[in-house]
Amino acid sequence: MTALLATRVMRADTASVAEAARILTAGGLVAFPTETVYGLGADASNGRAVARLYEAKGRPAFNPLIAHVLDLQAARALARFDADAERLAAAFWPGPLTLVLPRSGQCPVAELATAGLDTIAVRVPNHKVAREILGAFGKPVVAPSANISGHVSPTNAAHVLADLGGRIDLIVDGGPTPVGIESTIVACVGKPVLLRPGGLPRAAIEQTLKHVLADAPAPTAGAADAPVAPGMLAAHYAPRTRLRLDVRRIEPGEALLAFGPELPEHAKAAKLALNLSARGDLIEAAANLFSHLRALDATSAAAIAVMPVPGDGLGEAINDRLRRAAGGDR
Ligand code: TXA
Numbered sequence: 166m167t168a169l170l171a172t173r174v175m176r177a178d179t180a181s182v183a184e185a186a187r188i189l190t191a192g193g194l195v196a197f198p199t200e201t202v203y204g205l206g207a208d209a210s211n212g213r214a215v216a217r218l219y220e221a222k223g224r225p226a227f228n229p230l231i232a233h234v235l236d237l238q239a240a241r242a243l244a245r246f247d248a249d250a251e252r253l254a255a256a257f258w259p260g261p262l263t264l265v266l267p268r269s270g271q272c273p274v275a276e277l278a279t280a281g282l283d284t285i286a287v288r289v290p291n292h293k294v295a296r297e298i299l300g301a302f303g304k305p306v307v308a309p310s311a312n313i314s315g316h317v318s319p320t321n322a323a324h325v326l327a328d329l330g331g332r333i334d335l336i337v338d339g340g341p342t343p344v345g346i347e348s349t350i351v352a353c354v355g356k357p358v359l360l361r362p363g364g365l366p367r368a369a370i371e372q373t374l375k376h377v378l379a380d381a382p383a384p385t386a387g388a389a390d391a392p393v394a395p396g397m398l399a400a401h402y403a404p405r406t407r408l409r410l411d412v413r414r415i416e417p418g419e420a421l422l423a424f425g426p427e428l429p430e431h432a433k434a435a436k437l438a439l440n441l442s443a444r445g446d447l448i449e450a451a452a453n454l455f456s457h458l459r460a461l462d463a464t465s466a467a468a469i470a471v472m473p474v475p476g477d478g479l480g481e482a483i484n485d486r487l488r489r490a491a492g493g494d495r
Pocket residue numbers: 199201202203204205228229230231263265279282284285286288308309310311346347348349350360393394395396397
């Protein structure tokens with residue numbers, strides 16, 4: 166059990182950024198906004214701080230973390246970039262893209278943070294507050310999404326407080342996160358592979374690479390302790406309430422997660438209906454996804470009925486998260 170901490174929530178400003186850097190230096194845990202979702206930061210080079218982070222999240226220690234740095238130059242100290250990785254970093258950093266690369270010889274990140282792998286996930290976030298904290302701290306920060314392991318990612322400070330209040334030192338509140346869905350993860354260890362669809366659509370990456378991006382091989386049963394993309398367990402991002410996907414008709418007692426202007430049959434009977442985007446905009450839908458799931462999860466509905474969402478652009482990542490949320494048998 167983690168000892169109960171007094172979790173402070175501070176509005177993002179010069180004072181809270183300085184306080185965040187101070188806490189990170191002291192081995193503490195700070196949640197802060199990025200353009201994708203809120204992250205829970207710890208000093209990447211401090212094994213004890215990283216261990217506290219795993220404990221606060223209830224995260225299995227075989228699931229490695231993303232190291233966040235200010236720029237490409239800082240990333241080069243952690244990992245080896247091949248030509249494809251160079252191209253992707255030049256095109257999309259700072260931004261919602263994480264690269265999984267071979268760990269460099271002198272990489273200062275704690276072994277625990279990379280779960281003993283010889284690769285490391287690196288990301289240069291594009292959010293004012295995240296960048297100010299990285300700048301003030303001056304070293305790499307490992308930051309998973311700031312939720313209890315297996316729960317829906319947080320897109321505002323209230324979500325973080327609900328999950329991690331009493332378990333972490335500080336939440337820097339910078340308002341809702343603009344993208345709303347986690348970064349896209351591409352491994353550049355040989356041929357580039359898409360490990361996780363996310364806030365940067367596949368088409369943009371393929372355009373830059375000038376070829377089609379391979380998908381991660383499906384996880385094999387029984388290999389759960391050494392998965393290719395360790396965090397991509399089937400039952401991830403799960404609300405407590407069961408999800409029913411591709412719904413065209415609402416059943417009694419269900420809540421509705423809608424998409425677009427045309428609602429399914431019996432929509433009016435839903436316990437609560439929230440629309441990802443009434444005008445059918447996938448960018449707006451991604452930004453709303455996790456907060457709508459949390460709100461619908463709180464209604465104690467029999468199930469959350471989810472309308473079909475198109476699979477192009479950010480729709481690939483949205484559908485991925487919905488399938489995972491539906492996959493858990495809780
Ligand atoms: O948008 C984001 O990426 C957010 C913000 C806070 O930056 N972070 C985030 O972290 O989503 P997390 O820990 O929730 O997800 C990181 C994923 C996990 O699925 C993990 O297994 C995978 O990245 N990962 C990390 N290191 C890896 C590695 N060396 N090889 C393969 N997958 C890795």
